[in-house]
């Protein structure tokens with residue numbers, strides 16, 4: 001059977017659904033394929049549940065510190081089923097809203113897995129015996145956890161999929177991988193009272209971030225009781241009533257092991273190679289600067305394309321492709337622009353948070369100008385801390401010599417909310433002198449960006465030296 005569409009999309013995650021929504025807005029007839037609920041990893045197994053767990057953990061750690069603010073409070077047990085109801089209560093309305101939008105835009109949702117097929121009539125998607133002919137196909141099938149051959153069973157050896165659906169908390173955990181998932185889950189588990197050992201192969205946590213901020217993060221996690229092991233990995237893993245393993249010569253044991261060592265693109269058995277599209281050794285779909293594969297009319301978006309695996313990058317890819325494909329089909333006048341990966345902001349939502357956009361000081365080169373503004377001088381940051389608690393947070397700005405800001409790097413409580421401003425500074429190639437004249441409200445965390453810009457333009461206010 002042939003169903004003629006302008007666009008068929010495999011995967012209804014951040015990249016796929018964004019592409020579908022924009023393409024439908026532009027008048028394309030769109031078919032969207034997914035055998036799981038629309039919203040993909042981010043909504044159901046990633047960003048949203050992880051941040052809701054982090055929020056619940058923050059409530060617990062705030063109650064635990066309430067005395068220091070003069071508020072009497074007694075910490076009770078953590079009711080994990082109730083916590084899960086809160087998490088599900090965040091996801092459900094978002095899912096309902098998204099499903100409603102997809103229906104309202106007239107998108108044909110096919111709740112099946114599909115594969116790419118190309119015949120003399122051009123590209124299409126096959127589901128069993130059915131063929132959905134389309135003028136263009138977008139592959140947006142996301143990524144899955146790397147497991148390193150460890151015996152993942154969802155009970156003792158977990159991936160993030162399991163960790164975010166636990167019915168009871170372990171007393172202790174080994175977290176393998178000090179990247180974004182490892183750090184976020186180690187942070188929230190610690191706040192929920194789990195004893196965590198965090199094992200990272202590289203010599204620092206979050207290896208893609210400013211090295212100095214990795215060091216601050218490490219010190220903060222250690223001060224909260226996490227046993228951080230760097231330059232290390234696990235050997236001799238044995239699973240029984242708990243998990244035992246070796247880190248170097250030392251033995252470690254815990255109730256569970258979380259494997260958080262990266263996510264591999266889900267591109268196997270999609271018919272891509274048969275259709276003539278190239279895959280890299282890492283399994284990513286090889287694309288050109290317009291996200292087109294080596295096969296005309298077949299494109300890729302989101303985590304299947306090498307680069308940062310982020311929901312908002314998926315949205316950006318999806319929106320770009322909808323407009324690009326509409327343009328190729330004569331439905332959109334302008335040529336869209338694909339944002340550069342380096343201009344895409346990143347946040348690790350641990351406590352403290354790390355947020356960044358653009359180049360690190362090292363990437364910007366030896367002539368780059370760098371300023372570090374400490375959050376200990378920021379009123380809002382001080383208000384958030386209990387008396388006597390050290391504030392190690394800071395803002396790092398990186399500019400080209402005498403020129404534009406090319407990097408914004410933040411560490412501290414809630415600094416993720418500032419990175420939108422950072423993305424504007426870097427995306428608009430603002431200079432510190434441009435920003436210095438813009439007034440920020442007091443007392444806000446945002447003032448720390450103003451202070452750093454003042455310092456970088458030679459007019460420091462609340463800054464020593």
Ligand SMILES: Cc1cc2nc3c(=O)[nH]c(=O)nc-3n(C[C@H](O)[C@H](O)[C@H](O)COP(=O)(O)OP(=O)(O)OC[C@H]3O[C@@H](n4cnc5c(N)ncnc54)[C@H](O)[C@@H]3O)c2cc1C
Pocket residue numbers: 010011012013014015016033034035036037039040041042043045046047048050051112113114115140141142143160181266270301302303304309310311312313314
């Ligand atoms: C624990 C965790 C926390 C995260 N937190 C954040 C965060 O805070 N911020 C952030 O920006 N990013 C976060 N991410 C990353 C983010 O979730 C991903 O970058 C994003 O979901 C990628 O979107 P995507 O559309 O490429 O893929 P996905 O969202 O993975 O969607 C792919 C979809 O394709 C479907 N599919 C697969 N094969 C087929 C097929 N053959 N046919 C049809 N459909 C198919 C799948 O069912 C899936 O629904 C997190 C990830 C995890 C795991």
Ligand SMILES: NC(=O)c1ccc[n+]([C@@H]2O[C@H](COP(=O)([O-])OP(=O)(O)OC[C@H]3O[C@@H](n4cnc5c(N)ncnc54)[C@H](O)[C@@H]3O)[C@@H](O)[C@H]2O)c1
Pocket residue numbers: 148176177178179180181182184199200201202205206207232233234260261262263308309310346347348349
């Ligand atoms: N807040 C967010 O935006 C957010 C949150 C969660 C996940 N994500 C996305 O999901 C993706 C996957 O996250 P992740 O944390 O699994 O991957 P990651 O690539 O961020 O980190 C994996 C870490 O594991 C380490 N590692 C690899 N092999 C190891 C081994 N054998 N022993 C010890 N350490 C080892 C790596 O050095 C790295 O630091 C990320 O790329 C991220 O973009 C984003």
